[in-house]
Amino acid sequence: MDTNSLAHKLTDWRHELHRHPETAFDEHYTSAFLADRLEEMGITVTRGIGGTGLVGTLKKGTRPNAVGLRTDIDANAITEQGNPPWKSQNPGRMHACGHDGHMVQLLGAAWLLSHTVDFDGTVYFICQPAEEPGKGARAMIDDGLFQRFPMDSIYGLHNMPMLPAGQIHVRPGGIMASEDNFTIQITGKGAHASSPHMAIDPLVTAAELILALQTIPSRTANPLDPVVVSCTELYMDGAHNAIPSHVTIKGDTRSFSPDVQTMIETRMHDLTEAVCTGNGATYDFSYTHEFAPTRNTPANTALVARAAHRVLGSEQVYDTCEPIMISEDFAQYLDHVPGAFFFLGSGVSNIPTENTMLHNAGFDYNDHILMTGATVLAEIARQALED
Template identity: 55%
Template sequence: MTDLDSRLRAWRHDLHRRPEPAFAEHATSAYLAEALEAAGLDVVTGVGGTGVVASLTRGGTGRAVGLRADMDCLPIDEPGTHAHVSRNPGFMHACGHDGHMAMLLGAAAVLAAEGGFDGTVRFVFQPAEEPGRGARAMLDDGLLARFPVQAMYGLHNWPGAPAGHFLTRAGSIMAGEDNFEIRIRGRGGHAARPHMVVDPIVVGAEIVLALQTVVARNVDPAQPAVVSCTDISTDGARNAIPGEVVIRGDTRSFDPAVAALLEERVRRLCEGISAAHGATCAVTYTHEFAPTVNDPACV
């Protein structure tokens, strides 16, 4: 094993032991800053809250490129007794961000030691990728004004892909994600007296099925889109019809016009079906992740 191999493994294992959730990556930020400064880079911390940006310049062309990795973990308990198991109960690097950070530290170490370029490389460690807020926080903190680049590159591990291969393409590659919450209010009551209630479970069941028609009957077949209901909860009991049902889920799309259509159809179906049953509903619809669209020249 080469020295770089051992350093990469050590970085990854250290980071895996200390997972931290979105915007709480304080120990992670300090660890990264120490490793980057040891490699001779100029390091700025606290960008967008807990983000880290390190810069390495060779030559004087003024050109600059960014390389990006994410930092946060998931709220998942990690089983096992292996040496680098998570030491923060309830949190785990289950999405591979420990690997992403180790790869970017490795790139920084190689470029600092070997050079071979003329310009500036920015190593951008972004917090809060999981909730979709970290990139915006860094941009709002002046990332591109303070650390200008002509292009930004990032990647994500992909279990199942052949080792030694990069998978990419020009144009759209990762869909945008929007989230919704549908809160249906009926009138609860005893299960033996259904004629005296407005059953929100019936309304919710009809809504779940109706939402499956949005992609099938409203979206252009040439446009990719997904609508998924992923969670249903009620305030009912075994022998009591609830007064409220909450349905949560998300949608995926590439085109802003399709994203707008999905929201419009979700709202209209929920309101119409609820009204038809004598119930009311409130739809909360949030735009979380913009789609990833790769520049052809960069690809």
């Protein structure tokens, strides 16, 4: 199979995976498909790591150097609204984030490295479940990923439809934010809507608190530290003519360092206590850390840029891109080995707002960049093993 034939094969594989999306830790068909394709290339596969995860091992030469290339394999709990010929056949599930494309690009890199690229060392192809809920990387690590497959560095990518197709964006340090979730339950005293003076209104308290929380990014955080505090859900037990007794606020926060995460949590609790106490209400406060910030190692970031320059030319590579506030559990790996995560532009239109965004029910991966991602990943592995 030459590279032109490989490009067609990658498209066929992507469409097959798109037809059969599976959500976190239920990726049985997906995992078997990936394992079978890797084994057909002569790559040794170890299955069942962290549940439905797997690792393919390709060794050439005698050097002990090793590099990891990682893909996410789970889909979203979304009903697909588009109508491509390869539309999801699993109701309520679809590849709305492009993990079908990521998997195929890893398979493409595996084929290139096993058939056409010379290197001396070991490449591990890491197929990770449950990225969407942020549980899969931890599951693989807890199952001995780095003890069973010791590697010197690790790399991963994500498509970005707001970027022009084929561009590579990367940066040293923080490239993706943490995600922390919060739940604030406010308890007041319900009453008839006509008699607010007989109530302790938790809804008015919640409204005051929601506005107060916005002082965290605007008045507490350093203006040079990106911080997002979003209240995203509001529940209550009232009616159109009844002041409720209970209100629950849910939401999430985003930042780029543990110190800022701690500041947000502390300030959020202090504001909740002050606003509720001031209104005569009581509260219950919960704050959980879901995703750590993804922070690229500078040397590995430079390697990604060099590899992308070699494959695509300097005009397609941006090595000091702006960070974004979404989250990824690839960050868990960077606590154990150095590495870098980068973005691959997947926009169909040159006008960013005309492209269908990630997690949209009409999203479909841009097949024209499958070989781009595969070739860049293969070159990253080759250069990593030369260092």
